[in-house]
Amino acid sequence: MLAVFGKMIANPPVELSLPFKGSGDLKTREEIASIFGLDQPDSTWYKFCNGDFMALSNQDEYATCPRSVVIDNIFCIFNGYLRNTCDLRRRYGLSRQATEAMVVVEAYKVLRDRAPYPADQVIKELDGKFSFVLYDAKAAKLFLARDRDGSAQLHWGVLADGSLVCSDDPKIVRKGCGDRYTPFPPGCLFKSEEGLISFDHPLNKVRGVVREDDEGFSTAVIFQVDLFTRLYSIPRSGSDANWSGITVVEGEN
Template sequence: MLAVFEQSIGKPPPELSIPQAGKQKKEAKTREDIAESFKSWKQDSTFYHLSNGNFMAFSHDNENPTQPRSIVVMDDIFCIFSGRLDNTFDLRKHYGLSRQATEAMIMVEAYKVLRDRAPYPPDQVIKELEGKFAFILFDSKASTLFIARDRDGSVPLHWGTATDGSLVCSDDSEFIQTSCGKFYTPFPPGCIFISDTGLISFDHPMHKVKAIAREDDDGNVNGVIFQVDLYTKLHSIPRRGSASNWAGATTVE
């Protein structure tokens, strides 16, 4: 799976743009080049072109049978889901969905409840998910990007930046290396990224998720990882509900 969004939507952490020594010397590509590369790389891919050159892409190529990928577009919400949920029966019942509802459909419904009606923060929604998963969801009406990965990091998910600073996300480590050059790292397990909230831990929502730069003996950064800082607390838990501004952005045509 692949998602590429401009900075005004993705708002990637600035640490993603720190060049990392020891990674590919090749520079990051443009969004247009990344799209063309994915089409050549995954010839069975399906593209969803959004406004301003943003896009999401989906492929079954080299799919792990224990971590299948699915995609759904519902009510102008796009969701690519990789992995499996062990409690789909309970989640379908909770959200009033049919027995045919896929994991991607469940995530869209969970997001809609969170956006429109739920008075609780997003970490509570993700905590309800049992299984191995990673997903990328985009609400085109609210211009909101929502990304999450299970706490064990069981399903691959990486993020980085294109030449213009756009956020690039993919479950293919080789492809994201080719696309982002030195500007990429694994998406942190047990975390959520939301456009207007940033990166938070769903197990430790009151603590800040910090970028840790690893340096070699010469002082060159050879890796950037994100992890929970249990010594730094946030002022409040980010909340989302009917009073929030989730739907305050411009509609994507």
């Protein structure tokens, strides 16, 4: 999977944009889309009017259990599996045919429509090995998460214009972002209006720790929970809407 969102929507952590030594040739969003399209020609693309997009290879997707879903202008790409899907279907009033991606969308709608509601409590309910990228096109909000063990791949970085890149394939992210990429931290969620949060330690700050070489040049950044720094509060948000147009394209980059 591949997702690219501009700074106005994604608002990526500043540590991802640090000028690392040997960062390489940063690509544009058009260039990384071309790279993904050549590597995964059989893909479904969701293209938004502001130039942002999401893409998913159809190679490993089964018609009976799709990894992507679009519900009420909410786009979700899910990677991995949930052990407690049946329990979550009952909790959210979904049918037995509801996939993991549908469950995630319903969980997000609880956060959006029943605020204030802590996002960490919702993600804690997901038991499994998973990562996902969700975009609410109507509210122009981005939502990412990865399981506690980091069993499901998810990497993120920034392009030449500062756009955020997310993918389960680190090779794709590295080709687009050079060294300005890192694994998405396990046990964490990211919401564009709230930033990076640990869903096991929601009251502790998640910091970007910059690694330096012997000459003092930054070489990489790793995000981890700072158990010694507590947040005063967790910001809440409403359900403000800002419509964006969408185009869904099958098998095109």
